[in-house]
Amino acid sequence: MRNKFLGTGEPGYHPLRKVAVVLAGLRYAALHDFSVLYKVVLSVLVLGLALWLRAWVDAAVILLATGVVLAAELFNTAIEALCDFVETRHNDRIGIIKDVAAAATGVAILAWAIVLVVELMELWPRLAALRAG
Structure with a gap:
């Protein structure tokens, strides 16, 4: 693909190739980095x-x-x-550069973990009610 900033590569835009x-x-990343794989699996x-409980807003928050x-x-x-x-x-x-990049990732992981825990706490009673009755 052509790099529009550097002016290198082949001309043409192919969305499917992207x-x-x-x-x-x-x-x-998923096959070679366990930290990516387990986040994908848990998510x-x-x-x-x-989605099974039709909690659309919860699904959107988890996806985000x-x-x-x-x-x-x-x-x-x-x-x-x-x-x-x-x-x-x-x-x-x-x-230092690697530490800063890791810190940014750590902040994102913390937010992700909080979202998953909160969503599980919200979805669990709905699942239990569905199983009970």
Whole structure:
């Protein structure tokens, strides 16, 4: 694909190719980074429960929180990989950059975990009522 900012690459815009690149990146991250995989699995389980109970707003909140935490994890992974590519030896500045990226991810993980716990606490009584009666 053509990079419109750098003026490099092949000309033409292909939306399906972009979707394929997104899915390939997410697949790679899920298969090679456990922190991405477990967040996807937990989110899909809670999202599935919300959709099954027809809690549409809850499902939207879970989807939004999951999107934010996955984006943070992917940015963190990309930043760490880029830092390791640029500087293979120990460098205190690179360490600070990695720490800041990890902190941003940590904030997103905390928000995601709070959303999942709150949503589970809200959905659990509805599930119990459905099973009881």
